[in-house]
Structures are given as structure tokens and as C-alpha cells.
Amino acid sequence: MTYDLAIRNATFLNTEASARHGNDFAVPFPSHFHPSSDAEVTGWQDRMRRLDRAWLWCFAGWPRPRGNGMGPERAEIIEQCGKSSRCSLLGKLNHYVPGHAMRLLESAQFCMQPRGDGYTRKSTFDSILAGCIPVFFHPISAYLQYTWHLPRDYRSYSVFIHHGDVVGRNVSIEEVLRRIPPEKVAQMRERVIQLIPTVMYRHPAAQGVTFKDAFDVALERVVDRVAKRRRAAAEGREYVDGVDGADSWKYDLLEDGQTKVGPHEFDQYLER
Numbered sequence: 001m002t003y004d005l006a007i008r009n010a011t012f013l014n015t016e017a018s019a020r021h022g023n024d025f026a027v028p029f030p031s032h033f034h035p036s037s038d039a040e041v042t043g044w045q046d047r048m049r050r051l052d053r054a055w056l057w058c059f060a061g062w063p064r065p066r067g068n069g070m071g072p073e074r075a076e077i078i079e080q081c082g083k084s085s086r087c088s089l090l091g092k093l094n095h096y097v098p099g100h101a102m103r104l105l106e107s108a109q110f111c112m113q114p115r116g117d118g119y120t121r122k123s124t125f126d127s128i129l130a131g132c133i134p135v136f137f138h139p140i141s142a143y144l145q146y147t148w149h150l151p152r153d154y155r156s157y158s159v160f161i162h163h164g165d166v167v168g169r170n171v172s173i174e175e176v177l178r179r180i181p182p183e184k185v186a187q188m189r190e191r192v193i194q195l196i197p198t199v200m201y202r203h204p205a206a207q208g209v210t211f212k213d214a215f216d217v218a219l220e221r222v223v224d225r226v227a228k229r230r231r232a233a234a235e236g237r238e239y240v241d242g243v244d245g246a247d248s249w250k251y252d253l254l255e256d257g258q259t260k261v262g263p264h265e266f267d268q269y270l271e272r
Helices: 038-051 072-083 098-106 122-129 163-167 173-178 182-199 214-234 248-252
Strands: 011-013 024-026 055-060 085-090 106-111 132-136
Touching: 024 248, 038 182, 055 098, 055 173, 055 248, 072 085, 072 163, 085 098, 098 106, 098 122, 106 122, 106 173, 122 132, 122 182, 132 182, 182 214
Parallel strands: 011 024, 055 085, 055 106, 106 132
Antiparallel strands: none
């Protein structure tokens, strides 16, 4: 559908966007926290700062069939976690209870975010709400998805470990995390907590709030995208802020004023 020339100027918002469609953009998964006031948000953030995090790392999820391409990644994470005294695991439940997962995420410093049925996970945003530093294993899980809502400097709020190193057992997740200095961990956690307002959706009846939620951020970017295209049309020129194809995702990472894409550190992770 996004290849139809008649709708090339449309903007598509999804919880998981395609890295090859220039008008496809990702927005955060809805969480179970919908504040209705500024005080509720700051109160939540303060509570996340005060929490005693007993676990170094954790994983909320269960295995996937190895045949789907993402199963080995999860299986190795679960195996490493099960062998560690500093990792906590929440596996498959008969009935999904949001509180169980949130309590786990709130009790750990780092939260694993491997691929599941797709590249992205709702748990990514649950972990941010919990003040837990997300650990990603593929750039499409977050860095190439939520370019409107997450910082370009992914090292400021997350840890990246190549999924191939995990599956190939070339790396110990725990050793990677233990090598991060405590002061760096504190800085990353504070950055995660600062992101909380912009990755959740406030209560629809909220009034008088000043913080921007995920919807506000997305709406501003869509309006800005439309305004730039209209301005270019009025001046008789073409405005290109994205293309379809293998390099589509690179346009989403351009800084203001940049128009050309080139080699990128994530090239190796995307199939041509």
C-alpha cells in the first residue's frame, strides 16, 4: 500500500514500522500507565528513582520456536539468566497480569529486549516506565524504529549487544553489564526516567497538563513533516525526507539540515 504513488505524501504510524518504507513511522506501544496530571508523572518518576533494584538484569518473556529465526536469541538469554544469581526471569503465565511484569522490571537495573514475534516489544516501553535500562540485540528493535521518541545517542539510555554474539555464545551478557561503571549506570537510568513522559499516553480526560506524551510528540512531527512539504511545494521545489528501499531508515536518522545519507554503523545488521 505504501508504494502507491497516490498516497506517497501520507504518513503511516505503527507500533512497528518498516525500515524500507520512507513514510512509515513507529510510535510507542501503549502501556498500562495513563497519568492525568503533571504531579502524577513526576511522582511516578521520583518513585522509579528511589527503587531498590535487587537484580542486575532480568528478562520478562518465554522461548520462541527455534525455527522462526528469533528463537535461539531468546533461548540463550533465558539460559544465561537461569544460570546467574544476579538475573531474574518471568516466564510464561497462564494468565497475563501486568503487575507481575512491572514488578520484575522495577526490581532490575537492566531489562533484556530481544526480538519476539517481530523486532519490537511492548516490554521495551514497560521497562522505560519502570526506570530499567533496556538492552537491545538488534538495531531495528528500537534505534531505527522510534526515532521521534528516543534519543539518537542510543548509548545514553540503553545497552546494545549483537544478537549474533549472544546466539554464538561469544559473549556473556552479565559480564558486559558488570563492566559498565556504576556512575555510567546511574546516568543511563536517569536518562531513561527522563524519557517516561514521552513514551506513554496520558489519560484522555487529563486537563491542564504541560508534559508532552507519545501522542503529542508524534503529532508534532507529522505536522512538521506536512508543513515542510507544503512550503517546498509553494516554492516550486521537491522536498525529500525519505525514500523506499534499503536505505530508507537512514533518512530517519538525519539531523536537521542534512540531506544525504551514507555508510552507517548499522549497515551490517540489515539485509540488502
